Amino acid sequence: MTAVFENNDLKPIGYGRMLRKEDPRLLRGRGKFTDDVQLPGMLHLAILRSPFAHAKIVSIDTSAAEASPGVKAVVTGETLKGLGLAWMPTLSNDVQAVLATDKVRFQGQEVAFVVAEDRYQARDALELIDVEYDVLDPVIDVRKALAPDAPLIRDDLTDKTDNHVFDWETGDEAETNRVFERADVIVKEDIVYPRVHPAPMETCGSVADFDPVEGRLKLWSTTQAPHAHRTLYAIVAGLPEHKIQVIAPDIGGGFGNKVPIYPGYVLSIVGSIVTGKPVKWMEDRSENLISTGFARDYIMRAEIAATREGRILAIRTNVLADHGAFNGTAAPVKYPAGFFGVFTGSYDIEAAHCKMTAVYTNKAPGGVAYACSFRITEAVYLVERIVDCLAHELAMDPAELRLKNFIQPEQFPYTTKTGWVYDSGDYEPTMRLAMEMAGYQELRKEQELKRARGELMGIGISFFTEAVGAGPRKNMDILGLGMADGCELRVHPTGKAVVRLSVKTQGQGHETTFAQIIAEELGIPPDDIDVVHGDTDNTPFGLGTYGSRSTPVSGAAAALVARKVRDKAQLIASAMLEVSVADLDWVKGGFQVKGDPGKSVTIQDIAMRAHGAGDLPDGMEGALEAQICYNPSNLTYPHGAYICVVDIDPGTAEVKVRRFIAVDDCGTRINPMIIEGQVHGGLTDGVGMALMEMISFDEDGNCLGASLMDYLIPTALEVPDWETGYTVTPSPHHPIGAKGVGESATVGSPPAIVNAVVDALKPFGVRHADMPLTPSRVWDAMRGRATPPI
């Protein structure tokens, strides 16, 4: 057990361990989550969902439901069609049915909704809606989606004759093939990253309150991106944007699940317009698991080419991507595969190539979620798994192989063979620290002894480079909205301040860390800084929190807006102290005259002068405030070295994660306590994905992970006490050098765990086994029967 931190009540004026400002309300049950919103006269909405994966809707009879007690409205797709709202755009320029009109395309798809006086009555009435379906053959096996006789899923799209979504390619195929031809060693492996689900503890929901007289819509919703949502509602529903207020109150975890716009949000708005009353929609757990943004679902063929001495030359991959029934990928539009292009990892190689085909299947839409940094989870898993396979073939230590191939510090900024410009990195010290913390050589000795006794112990390594902070608006947008973020800072006359953000915490602690950023720049204590976020009426425009982008983008905006305020403060200080601007030194919290520390003014003095009586410098307006919209010049590239130790029970094939060592480098560290918390959470996700979690389907398209009894998430018993460490390589282009850390551990940990399990199974000749490594799958692997999970 790691010792509890010393100095528990630190109140840094700037960076450092600081207790969270949001905790007092959350600890007392006084947080305000979407389901906590109760408005006078509020009605409740429930959604009828398809029991079939693929079926024509023949007829819908709502008469019995309409007559059910307490029911105020029953709405079907036909009604929405009349309003032009039956379909809506997805974040990837596809369309998705709000309520099905022609046919249903996945189990759990929205078919109709009921609005009633309470949530029980609404559910009762769902049972009374009579839908006649004509069941069609579904496309469930992604490998058969493009077969000539595969049923056509998207007959709603003009001229669509197959289930193809897109082809995507990156890198240089010819050059990669040439390098492969001259390689001593080529290792090939088929690697599956199964479908998983972020499953935040709070499901998705919304409360819509439409005022027909003013034409104003107020929408509380579980959204990670309130501003982007508001703009999209304006576009979809034709409501004027200035009359829509989107409020993201406290959010019970997001992990990417709360980025897309789901039909339920739109239906709550329709429900409020139809009934003239506020309408609440909260999905239940099954609805969350079967219909909202899933993650991964990539089938990858990985190939790596190397010299006999272990110099990695090239990597190529061919990917089949399952996008479900609608392409609802939430990624920058020019990146249909997200940032999968960083699959070359942390290694200096000569060539790389990737070819990808994405297809429709009769499964829920989504694909980019679960703290994946826009598909970097898949990319890192691919490269870190295939590097381990190479180590296996070369009979080389996997740590040594990685150390031999790292991009060197003097090579940064480093342009990868797929065109990504890594901003900074110093990989070897990070790796060495992880090995030292783990006692790597001792672990290998212990393993040798145990192997001799027939015990199964494995040591797995993963080294990752992330690409976060999307992104430069010249090439990154979501549905035409540039991925920049605004920030506004106002210092009140008494020297207290309010900072308004476009991003939105879902537990990451923005109310604390953003106050610390302002405090570091201005010297105002964090407790004197109010952080406002999650309300489109009261915050500047920006694209929200996902892809670990809050610190790299919005954090930069906060630092720069504080510097703007400081610049103005300096002009006022020069007038107050009657010296030239150049004769002033900034000492955190105020200005003093060079060489005369006795003559100084604090930021609080300056704030009062900015608002008070008396002259300001010529031409200067009063007040002390500024705003900014920050457009990042590049992504940031955090990295980390993870080592996992597992023991496998040879009698039951149960995997126990004994130790996990995580060394992260996220550049400048704002609040180490919060960083550690982010890492711990991500590592737990990794254990879930590697060993437990999977959304699977039977051949009829029934989702087999539709409750938390079937979709297994780690509890306190499945995870160890985490051992964390850090190195610091600041980002050169970020104003404070911070890189972001929210998703690093989710991205980096699954390969470390799988590599450890495979390492433990080495005596059985196992080189690869797919996630989730449940006891039955490990048992099969031990007996040479490891098959892909899909």
Place this chain on the structure above:
Amino acid sequence: MQVTMTVNGDEYTREIEGRLLLVHFLRDVLSLTGTHWGCDTSNCGTCVVWMDGEPVKSCTVLAAMAGGREVRTVEGLANGAELDPIQEGFRQCHGLQCGFCTPGMLMTCRALLDKNPDPSEAEIREAISGQICRCTGYASIVRSVKWAASQENQAVTK
């Protein structure tokens, strides 16, 4: 039907449907929204409250079953302005992030400490194993409980 129960020391009598779940009674009828709902299947534990001193998952208890009983929720933990040591422990040791599982975790951990004032790491993990946290990775929750235990044990020895 009519139900009468004590919640956080106050007695409430309400007319309810027999099928109403305790979690919905607390949240929708009494507006005590600190208790959360997360799964329907007793797997996640965000809805844990006490009934006559025992932690229960209020999503699988009918409000009617709480008739005549004493219910305690997260709103009843703090003593006015003063946080309960378990709440303070979570604050000091970063035992929460999004805060959604927190009320249930706090109620379970408070019950643990009442029965076992000095639990081991394994005992703490066992006690919270019927609950899910997606944010913290549990280690900081374990630290939080240990922090609270050591504070309370110091107070006892003084």
